[in-house]
Amino acid sequence: MSWGIGSEQKRKDIKELMDIASRIMQENPNHVNEVAKSNNDCWMEQMYLMQRCDFCDLSPDCPTREEQEWQDYLKKNNIVIEK
Numbered sequence: 001m002s003w004g005i006g007s008e009q010k011r012k013d014i015k016e017l018m019d020i021a022s023r024i025m026q027e028n029p030n031h032v033n034e035v036a037k038s039n040n041d042c043w044m045e046q047m048y049l050m051q052r053c054d055f056c057d058l059s060p061d062c063p064t065r066e067e068q069e070w071q072d073y074l075k076k077n078n079i080v081i082e083k
């Protein structure tokens with residue numbers, strides 16, 4: 001029973017994302033190869049020029065998302081890293 005309002009919204013967001021993606025690909029079929037690497041290596045930002053790291057779970061190696069999860073982990077476990 002996990003199909004609440006949240007996932008309904010996420011389905012809508014994904015649909016919207018697909019529309020944006022197909023529009024980008026229509027304008028430039030080589031977008032994936034030609035797009036400049038984003039500053040933060042975020043997959044979403046690179047592909048779609050938007051910061052939606054909640055969608056980076058589609059891409060397992062987004063460093064921005066990994067950093068976020070790492071920080072959450074540290075906070076949850078009260079770990080302080082000396083810099």
Ligand SMILES: [Zn+2]
Pocket residue numbers: 041042043044045052053056062063064065
């Ligand atoms: Zn990201």
